Structure formats: C-alpha cells, structure tokens
Amino acid sequence: MLDAALSALGTLLTPYHMGMLIFGVMVGLLIGILPGLGGIVGMSILLPVVPHLDAHAAFAMLIGMVAVIPTSDTFPSVLMGIPGSSGSQATILDGFPLARRGEAARALGAAFSASLMGGLFGAVVLTLILPIARPIVLAFASPELFMLALLGLSMVGVLSGRNVLKGLIAAGLGLMMGTIGAAPAVTVYRYTFDFPYLIDGIPLVVVGLGLFALPEIIDLLIKGTTISDVPGLGRGWWDGVKATIEHKWLVLRCSAIGVIVGFLPGLGGTVVDWISYGHVLQTTPEADRDNFGKGDIRGVIAPESSNNAKESGGLIPTLLFGIPGSGSMAIFLGGIFMLGIEPGPGMLNENLDLVYTAVWSLAFANIFGTGFCLLLSQPITRLTRVPFKTLAPFIIMIIVLAAYQGTRDWGDFVALLLTGIMGWLMKRFGWPRPAALIGYVLSDKAESYLFISVQRYAFSWLLRPGVWILGLIIALSVGAGVFWQTHRRRSGEGEGKGT
Amino acid sequence: MILGVIFAALLVVVFAYGVYESLDYPLLAQVFPFWISLVTLVMAVAQCVTEARNFHLRIEDVQADFVDLAPDRSLPPDVVYRRALGYLLWILGLYAGIWITGFVIAITAFLFSFLRWEAKLNWPNALYLAGGGFIFVLGISWIMTLHWPEGLIQEWSELPWPLG
Numbered sequence: 240m241l242d243a244a245l246s247a248l249g250t251l252l253t254p255y256h257m258g259m260l261i262f263g264v265m266v267g268l269l270i271g272i273l274p275g276l277g278g279i280v281g282m283s284i285l286l287p288v289v290p291h292l293d294a295h296a297a298f299a300m301l302i303g304m305v306a307v308i309p310t311s312d313t314f315p316s317v318l319m320g321i322p323g324s325s326g327s328q329a330t331i332l333d334g335f336p337l338a339r340r341g342e343a344a345r346a347l348g349a350a351f352s353a354s355l356m357g358g359l360f361g362a363v364v365l366t367l368i369l370p371i372a373r374p375i376v377l378a379f380a381s382p383e384l385f386m387l388a389l390l391g392l393s394m395v396g397v398l399s400g401r402n403v404l405k406g407l408i409a410a411g412l413g414l415m416m417g418t419i420g421a422a423p424a425v426t427v428y429r430y431t432f433d434f435p436y437l438i439d440g441i442p443l444v445v446v447g448l449g450l451f452a453l454p455e456i457i458d459l460l461i462k463g464t465t466i467s468d469v470p471g472l473g474r475g476w477w478d479g480v481k482a483t484i485e486h487k488w489l490v491l492r493c494s495a496i497g498v499i500v501g502f503l504p505g506l507g508g509t510v511v512d513w514i515s516y517g518h519v520l521q522t523t524p525e526a527d528r529d530n531f532g533k534g535d536i537r538g539v540i541a542p543e544s545s546n547n548a549k550e551s552g553g554l555i556p557t558l559l560f561g562i563p564g565s566g567s568m569a570i571f572l573g574g575i576f577m578l579g580i581e582p583g584p585g586m587l588n589e590n591l592d593l594v595y596t597a598v599w600s601l602a603f604a605n606i607f608g609t610g611f612c613l614l615l616s617q618p619i620t621r622l623t624r625v626p627f628k629t630l631a632p633f634i635i636m637i638i639v640l641a642a643y644q645g646t647r648d649w650g651d652f653v654a655l656l657l658t659g660i661m662g663w664l665m666k667r668f669g670w671p672r673p674a675a676l677i678g679y680v681l682s683d684k685a686e687s688y689l690f691i692s693v694q695r696y697a698f699s700w701l702l703r704p705g706v707w708i709l710g711l712i713i714a715l716s717v718g719a720g721v722f723w724q725t726h727r728r729r730s731g732e733g734e735g736k737g738t
Numbered sequence: 739m740i741l742g743v744i745f746a747a748l749l750v751v752v753f754a755y756g757v758y759e760s761l762d763y764p765l766l767a768q769v770f771p772f773w774i775s776l777v778t779l780v781m782a783v784a785q786c787v788t789e790a791r792n793f794h795l796r797i798e799d800v801q802a803d804f805v806d807l808a809p810d811r812s813l814p815p816d817v818v819y820r821r822a823l824g825y826l827l828w829i830l831g832l833y834a835g836i837w838i839t840g841f842v843i844a845i846t847a848f849l850f851s852f853l854r855w856e857a858k859l860n861w862p863n864a865l866y867l868a869g870g871g872f873i874f875v876l877g878i879s880w881i882m883t884l885h886w887p888e889g890l891i892q893e894w895s896e897l898p899w900p901l902g
Contacts, residue, residue, distance in 0.1 A: 284882055332805055398805045404785050411778025415756050422767035461821040532805040628857035632849045647885050668742045671806045686770040
C-alpha cells in the first residue's frame with residue numbers, strides 16, 4: 240500500500256501532472272469566486288479535456304478543481320454576503336458581518352486556513368478509511384439516510400434562537416418549496432400551477448441566490464454606503480490564521496463532520512456547512528453565544544473546515560461503489576468511465592495507485608488553493624471599500640447570469656426575483672432564512688428516503704440500530720437546545736428580578 | 739406593525755393552499771406535503787395571532803433573535819420601502835431589456851445606466867466600466883460555455899456573435 244502511495248506521489252510530482260493539477264486548481268478557484276457556479280459547471284468545462292490526458296493527470300486536474308471550490312467560494316460569502324456556492328451558505332452568517340466591521344481580511348484568513356486544515360484532514364481520513372469504508376457505507380441504507388435528513392432538519396431548532404415558532408414555520412416553508420415538482424414516489428407533479436418550469440422544482444442555485452444574495456444587494460443599495468462600515472482594511476489575514484489555530488479542536492470536529500456527511504451518498508454536501516454551524520452553536524456555552532450571526536470568527540471557521548473535508552468524503556462512494564454523492568461527483572464518474580476505468584471495490588486492487596493520486600491531489604490542491612486565496616485576499620478585500628452602488632450592477636449581472644445556468648429557462652429569472660422578494664421580506668420581518676433553506680435542501684431527500692424505507696422495510700426500519708443511534712443523537716441535540724432555551728429564559732428572568 | 743401581520747397572514751394562505759391542493763394527490767404523493775403544510779398551517783395561524791396582538795409594535799422593536807444577518811433598522815420604513823421598490827424596478831427593467839434585446843445588450847445597457855444615473859459616475863467612467871462588464875461577460879461565457887437568454891431581437895433577426 241505504501242508502495243502505491245509513494246509511486247502515486249512520484250507520478251504526481253512530475254511537471255506535466257503538477258501542471259494539470261494547477262490548471263484544475265485555477266479553474267476551481269475561478270468557479271468558486273463566481274457566485275452560483277459550482278462543481279457541476281467546473282466538471283463540465285474540464286470533461287472535454289479528459290480523453291486527451293493519461294489517467295493520473297486527469298485525476299489530478301478534476302480533483303484539483305473540485306477540491307478548491309469550497310476554498311475560494313468564501314470570497315463572495317464573506318465580502319458580499321452572497322453564497323459563493325452551496326457549501327458556503329452558512330459562512331455568510333458571521334463572515335459578512337465581520338467584513339462590514341472592516342475585518343474582512345481576518346475572516347478570510349480564518350476561512351482559508353480552516354479550509355486548508357479541513358482539506359488536509361479529509362485527505363488523511365480518506366487514506367485511512369479506504370480499506371474499511373465498504374461496510375461503513377453499506378451500513379447506511381435509506382432509513383439511516385432519512386434519520387440523517389432529520390438530524391439536518393433538527394438544526395433548525397438550534398438556529399432559531401428564541402423564535403422557535405418562526406424557525407419551524409420557515410422550515411415548513413422550505414420543505415413545501417422542496418415538494419414543488421415531480422413527487423418521488425409516484426408520477427404526480429405537485430404545486431406546479433401548470434408551469435412546465437416547475438416540473439423539476441426550483442433549482443437550489445436559484446433559491447440560494449434569491450434568499451441570500453438579492454436581499455443583501457437591495458439592503459446595501461438602500462443604505463447606499465460601502466460594504467465595510469469602517470475605513471481601512473482592518474486586521475490582517477494573519478489574525479484569522481491565528482484564530483483558526485486557536486480553535487483547532489473545532490476545526491477537527493467540523494472536518495470530521497464534513498468527511499462523514501460527504502461520504503454518505505445521497506445527502507450531498509449542500510447541508511454540511513449548516514450542520515457544522517449548528518454544531519458550533521450547540522457546543523458553545525450559552526453565555527458565549529450572543530455574538531453568532533453578528534461576526535463571531537468561530538462561525539466562519541466551522542463551516543469552512545467542513546466544506547473542504549466533504550470533498551474527500553465524497554470520493555469514497557464515487558470510487559469504491561460508483562455511486563456519486565453529488566452532481567459534480569456524477570460528472571467526475573463520467574470522466575472516470577471515459578478513461579476506461581471501472582469504479583468499484585476493484586479500484587483498491589487494480590487501480591490503487593490512482594486512488595492515491597486522488598488522495599495526493601486533494602492534499603496538494605488544498606495547499607495551492609489556500610496559498611492563492613491568501614495572496615488574493617488583501618487586494619480583493621479592497622472591494623469592500625468601493626461604494627456599493629458602483630459594485631451592485633456587476634453583482635446583479637453575475638447572479639442573474641448564474642441563476643440562468645440553473646435550468647436555462649426564463650423561469651429561473653422569475654424564480655430568482657420571487658425568492659429574492661421573499662428573502663427580503665423574511666429578513667425585514669424577522670423570519671430566519673437559514674431555516675427555510677435547510678428545509679428546502681432536505682425536503683426531497685427526507686421524503687424519498689422515508690418512502691423507500693417504508694416500502695422496503697415496512698415499519699421494521701424503525702428497529703434498525705443505525706436509526707436508533709441517529710435518533711438518540713437527534714434527541715440529544717434537540718434536548719440540549721430546549722435545555723439551553725429554558726435555562727436562558729430562567730436566568731434572564733432572574734436578572735430581571737434582580738434589577 | 740401591519741406589514742408583519744400581512745406577511746404572516748400570507749404564509750397562512752400559502753400553507754392553507756398547500757393543504758387544499760394536496761388533497762387531490764394520490765396517497766403516496768400526498769402524505770408528505772399534506773402533513774407538512776397542515777402542521778405548519780397551525781403554527782402559522784398561531785404566529786399570525788401573535789403578530790396581530792403585537793400590532794402596536796414598530797418594526798424597530800422586532801428583534802431578529804436568531805441566527806441570520808441582522809436587518810438594518812437605521813432608516814425610516816417609508817424610505818426603505820420606497821428605495822426597495824426603486825431597485826426592484828431596476829431589476830424588472832433589466833429583465834424587460836433581456837426579454838427584448840437578449841442578455842448581452844441588455845446587461846451592458848443596464849450596467850451603463852445604473853452606473854451613470856444611480857451610482858452617479860461621470861460618462862467616461864460609466865462607459866469604461868460598462869465596457870469592462872461587457873468584456874467580462876463575453877470572456878466568462880466563452881471560457882465556461884455559459885448560455886444566455888435570447889431576446890425578441892435575436893428571434894427576429896440573425897445577429898452576429900456575441901449579439902445573437
């Protein structure tokens with residue numbers, strides 16, 4: 240095994256293979272920076288090149304691309320409050336307030352170093368877990384995946400603070416938006432109002448941009464200032480790196496979350512940032528929690544360390560089972576087929592060196608990606624000092640163009656505008672948008688897995704040990720939330736009486 | 739705050755429709771949306787009543803006590819709504835432009851006019867930046883093989899790339 244790992248490293252270190260890796264990294268960084276574009280677009284761009292390369296170079300290029308998207312997508316999330324791609328939605332909640340306080344460089348430094356650590360952690364875990372991954376992946380059938388979707392939904396409670404009712408309603412709204420389109424179990428089109436556009440549902444890109452990007456643009460325009468409220472660029476990126484080192488255990492825990500969520504096919508990476516954001520909230524003492532959502536550096540570190548780690552997790556089912564965990568992995572799978580390689584358990588015997596090329600590419604891509612992003616962070620941060628009215632039309636241009644790539648239909652424009660208005664009103668009237676987004680992302684998965692579970696196992700799925708374990712985790716997570724709530728209320732009352 | 743009540747009431751309508759519409763679906767398609775919208779409907783009604791009771795509260799008093807970006811309450815509401823409507827019209831204008839002239843022409847015109855009249859840049863700067871945006875769109879679309887929506891003009895006539 241060590242032989243294969245070292246020979247893969249030797250192959251990757253040749254100028255040709257390194258060059259392809261760096262080319263992939265560049266494409267990935269560019270796609271990450273552009274809001275709304277994600278791994279699927281990147282894979283589609285690079286796929287035509289694949290037949291001209293040898294297998295190692297193709298792996299280096301494709302994995303290099305996909306590995307750094309969650310690194311550079313932090314730029315728009317932190318600097319403009321716009322999700323760079325679906326894996327960095329939660330980064331907005333604290334990254335953007337930091338930028339507005341003039342601490343964009345610090346937020347970016349923390350985010351990039353957390354991304355790097357998450358990515359490297361993921362590569363290490365991938366190496367260690369490969370020999371034993373098969374039984375673990377197989378232990379997760381539909382019932383367990385359904386419970387995982389529920390675990391994701393339970394984060395709504397954590398994110399809703401004292402407004403639990405509003406949080407639940409918002410989540411319900413998201414769940415209902417997710418039911419638009421074809422039903423998973425039977426051929427029925429639900430809530431489509433006879434618009435052909437709605438048959439496939441509203442694309443996640445459009446919902447993400449609508450709920451978060453458009454409202455932010457409008458609000459910043461209304462205020463008519465610059466993004467950063469204070470003059471100067473604030474503390475440097477090095478402070479952010481130090482913050483990441485200080486919170487190293489948080490980085491490790493969230494990286495582990497990232498790998499686990501990434502490697503379960505079917506859940507996909509779209510919720511991993513929210514799950515780790517919920518995790519950091521839950522594990523922070525109540526008294527220390529008030530700053531979240533207003534610019535707490537831990538709220539940047541948590542999602543950023545998990546979203547890079549998820550990419551290595553996502554490679555496990557793709558390589559070992561030929562089951563892609565996400566859209567970009569599905570196209571990557573296509574690339575593997577084009578190279579004449581059959582993904583599956585045989586990869587570990589016949590193509591072990593390629594598997595290690597994937598691992599090494601992940602590690603190197605994360606190092607290069609972080610390096611480039613840190614170099615870019617100081618100049619790009621200057622954008623927060625540009626009057627927003629000059630910046631706004633360009634941002635609108637990019638999100639309109641990105642939203643149109645959703646389905647290339649006029650419906651994307653309409654959906655972007657309508658979800659944008661909804662997001663703006665929700666923000667204005669104090670309804671938590673993260674809850675709606677989590678509900679939307681998990682709706683389809685929760686419903687599909689529930690149906691498959693019931694049809695496959697009737698009600699005996701409730702007796703599976705995995706379901707019990709996950710149920711216990713959910714109960715603990717919700718219970719802890721309720722406990723903190725009542726605790727806080729009591730202590731709040733106590734203070735009130737004292738004065 | 740009357741608008742907060744209206745927003746909550748709108749949600750009640752949405753979920754009520756969700757329940758009503760799901761009644762027509764076959765059982766397997768019905769279970770999930772029916773129960774979700776029914777449960778959420780009950781909660782939305784409760785929330786609507788709460789909002790109506792707090793009718794006298796001003797929007798400044800509504801604290802976003804949860805994890806989301808905090809709304810800015812520094813401007814008076816009428817200014818906020820007037821400006822929001824103005825920017826909504828800008829975006830609708832862009833959409834109308836795309837519908838008629840296609841994406842490339844419309845976005846360039848949008849960039850220029852927004853920079854000139856909203857951001858109050860002078861003519862040369864607005865032209866220069868809009869031109870930069872035009873080139874950026876062409877470059878990025880070429881590299882990433884992005885698609886643009888076509889407008890009526892493109893339907894009626896054969897324009898050369900990038901206009902067509």
